[in-house]
Amino acid sequence: MVERASVQVRAGSVISWPRGSDVIVVRVEGLPERRGPFVEARQFYTDLTPASRPGSADGPLPEGLALA
Secondary structure (H helix, E strand, O other): OOOOOOOOOOOOOEEEEEEOOEEEEEEEOOOOOOOOOHHHHHHHEEEOOOOOOOOOOOOOOOOOOOOO
């Protein structure tokens, strides 16, 4: 369900989206000045995704996936 069509993302924002039968949840810790590699991007969010349900193929945000 979309609550708002658009909203400005800033430090402290919590963002969620569906992935399969689970929901990915992250908190934005800061905004980088430029788009960079995953290693740098990872410093700007915290994965708050609850543990995956037993038998679910989906889990927390994979290590190699960065938010663009």
